[in-house]
Amino acid sequence: MPTSKSISCHVRLRPSCPTDGKIDSEAIRIEGNDITALNKEGDKRYRFSLDKCHPASGTQEEVFEHVKPLVEQAYQGQNTTIFTYGVTGSGKTHTMQGSASDPGIIPRTVEAIFERRSILKSSTLRVTFSYVEILKDEVFDLLGDRSEPRKRDIRMSSEGENIIADLIIQPISSIEEFSRIYNTAAKTRKTASTKLNSSSSRSHAILTIYLQRSDSDSLTVSRQGKICLTDLAGSENNNLTGNDKERMRESSAINTSLTTLGKVVDALNLNAQKGQREGGVFVPYRESKLTRLLQDALGGSSQGLLICCLAPGEQFARDTINTLQFAKKSKSVENRLNVTESSSRRASAPITQIAKKSVIGGPIRANIGPRHSAPTDARTALSAISANSRPMRGLNIRNQPGKENVIAGGKVDQKGNILKGMTDEQLDQRIHKVVSQQIALEKEFIRPTTAAIQPGQTDLAVRGETEMGSLSADDKENRARVITSHARQLQHSGDLQQALSLYRKAFEYAPSNRKLPLRITELELAIEGIIPSTSSSSTTTKESHNKSGMKRSLGHLGSLAELSHVESPAKKGRS
Ligand SMILES: Nc1ncnc2c1ncn2[C@@H]1O[C@H](COP(=O)(O)OP(=O)(O)OP(=O)(O)O)[C@@H](O)[C@H]1O
CATH class of the missing domain: 3.40.850.10 (Kinesin motor domain)
Structure with missing residues (x-):
């Protein structure tokens, strides 16, 4: 606690x-x-x-x-x-x-x-x-x-x-x-x-x-x-x-x-x-x-x-x-x-294994942030070479549209989050955080904003959730095109947040589309206020703050679906 x-x-x-x-x-x-x-x-x-x-x-x-x-x-x-x-x-x-x-x-x-x-x-x-x-x-x-x-x-x-x-x-x-x-x-x-x-x-x-x-x-x-x-x-x-x-x-x-x-x-x-x-x-x-x-x-x-x-x-x-x-x-x-505690991660991995995986996943490098220690897989990799006392770079996350991203034995989501490298506790905390934010988001933002969306757009997003599995490759591509077109309209009308959600949705249908990740990043940066928005309508400061908060929340939400499909390695080992 x-x-x-x-x-x-x-x-x-x-x-x-x-x-x-x-x-x-x-x-x-x-x-x-x-x-x-x-x-x-x-x-x-x-x-x-x-x-x-x-x-x-x-x-x-x-x-x-x-x-x-x-x-x-x-x-x-x-x-x-x-x-x-x-x-x-x-x-x-x-x-x-x-x-x-x-x-x-x-x-x-x-x-x-x-x-x-x-x-x-x-x-x-x-x-x-x-x-x-x-x-x-x-x-x-x-x-x-x-x-x-x-x-x-x-x-x-x-x-x-x-x-x-x-x-x-x-x-x-x-x-x-x-x-x-x-x-x-x-x-x-x-x-x-x-x-x-x-x-x-x-x-x-x-x-x-x-x-x-x-x-x-x-x-x-x-x-x-x-x-x-x-x-x-x-x-x-x-x-x-x-x-x-x-x-x-x-x-x-x-x-x-x-x-x-x-x-x-x-x-x-x-x-x-x-x-x-x-x-x-x-x-x-x-x-x-x-x-x-x-x-x-x-x-x-x-x-x-x-x-x-x-x-x-x-x-x-x-x-x-x-x-x-x-x-x-x-x-x-x-x-x-918050104490970082883990009870079921292996402390070391063979050097050869890491070297091989680094070739597959690209150069090894560490993405180290102040909030958490090195990702567990990075730490595991570090442990293995510590005997040689060689410095290392950690884990290079390659974003390969349409393919599973590889990270020295771990799996990352589209945003580069390390999922398999997380301890049970970190995973639980993250799920808890995402769910609480989803609830907060529902209350604060989604209802009023959804009311402003055209029924067709909401429909599309909802239908997409259920239909994804049964669609052919062509259908998915068409669906992605339609959603992207709606997203573009929303972006031009100034509703960057909804546009972002739709671009993300489109990317789920078309993961090999190379332009969509760029569009998503561009929108994320625009919502954060780091780059100017390409939308024609202006937003008030209060609105942009709300949108920035919403962006963060939706960023978490975006990974909720992915999270729910990822089994913690520790849990997997136990079952
Ligand atoms: N407590 C202390 N006892 C003895 N000498 C000190 C002490 N504190 C600082 N000095 C000496 O004062 C000088 C300036 O200190 P220092 O370089 O640590 O300052 P600083 O705050 O890091 O400066 P800057 O921000 O310019 O880098 C140095 O010569 C240092 O050895």
């Missing part, structure tokens, strides 16, 4: 350094878990109560004491996210990464994981990680061969999960191995010298460590959790940084993504006040890659810890108050924690 838990919010004050300029030692005061800060003019003091305030004398070890429980939770199958936030030069990278002589959260976390692993008796722990940076709103893989393209796409699954496509996942068997690979990768993260920080991060960096626990006797995976360690780039005041043109461009992208982060938190708070997380105000996750990837930590299923870093210089007074305000509002964001 998911439980609600708010993000834990800490602040950490950095000791002074030469770039701070003038310092008023009384401007920032920490008393227990309360912190007060003077405004720039020095005439107003703001007070904030947070979960923990680390003074300038606080050590890396003390900070890590608060991270340790999250490592344990990840080991127990929980997703966790820790992120550092603050103005440039305030100590985010120091806190997250640290130095060889004063290691931060990342090396300490990996050390704790391997310590935990060394004392395991009845189970084994497989550890893998991925590492990406978001630079000027593009995602780049920091692992793998430098000569290969590093840019990665974020895709949205029909469950509304953001997934990084083609992500490299690196198995690791010791802290030394991790340090070697991580340190090399971290050097490729974009940094530059500014007036405020000689090694200023120009990107947001997200390191994700995946933990897969298996029972050593039966080789079944029992728990899988992950720890997402995010070092955000610092907000910047370009009057202080002395940035040149290129740095300004980076700075603008950094500030824009951080502004979106703030907007997402504001929207979540508004929804929490209204007592409804879904269906309240629109949460603009899609406005930046950063918020798409942090969706799990912000209002999702991850246990979150935010560490807000502060610089003591008077020139940062306004940034200090802004950062504290961000901490305060993040504190009220509630996530719904």
